[in-house]
Amino acid sequence: MNTVDQQTALEQAARKRIKDSHALDSDADRLSDFYRGWASSYDSDVSRDGYCGPMIVAELAGAVQTAYLSRQRAAIAVLDAGCGTGLVGVELERLGFRSIDGFDLSVEMAERARQTRVYRNVRGDVDLNGSLSDHSSASYDITVSCGVFTLGHVRPDALRELARVTRPNGFVIVSTRKSYAETASFEDEVRSLQNAGILIPAQRLNDGRYVAEEDAHYWVFKVPKKDSSPADERP
């Protein structure tokens, strides 16, 4: 096999792993098993597929901090929900964030994130499809989640817990692969959380670059103060 053939074979294998990851039905055991096997080659696979979600999500967090949060960036508490191997944390650190916590369902992915040394705390075995009972309410200024609200992974209603652990007037920033946003009725969930006064859509980048074969939407939500009705809030 020549070098070009080898490259093509590696790219095809990477695409297949990414595609296979979408068929796990949000089942915690299957997701954990799958990512246990993928942790060591995840970074090279997604880089081969042109994955730029982490950079975009981190840059949105930077823009939100500059525009709306008065404290210095280094003091802004950020939660990276579904941190994987730490690609988002590395981008956040590059932009000057220094108080970053991460969690992930997969213990092996979380261990890789820990090894980047850009996180304050990293925890594995945390399931976003359940309640984040070990996480106190209103702990974070910004919560980010990239590549997690995607096919076969986390359901849209997990946004509710992300909002709970984020402080009032803080922000939740997530990516949604386009096909996920459509098939999982993500917008319906957003509407219902907005009506319940839990989240307010503040900004959205439509059809942004994500991976080679598909774009994503990038959402910025504001967590409203509890005593204000949804209609009172201005993003």
Ligand SMILES: C[S@@+](CC[C@H](N)C(=O)[O-])C[C@H]1O[C@@H](n2cnc3c(N)ncnc32)[C@H](O)[C@@H]1O
């Ligand atoms: C495509 S990777 C994205 C990782 C990282 N955020 C990034 O952008 O590279 C998806 C991650 O979500 C994690 N994950 C999947 N289902 C989860 C769940 N129910 N709760 C928490 N994490 C989950 C996986 O273990 C994996 O690390």
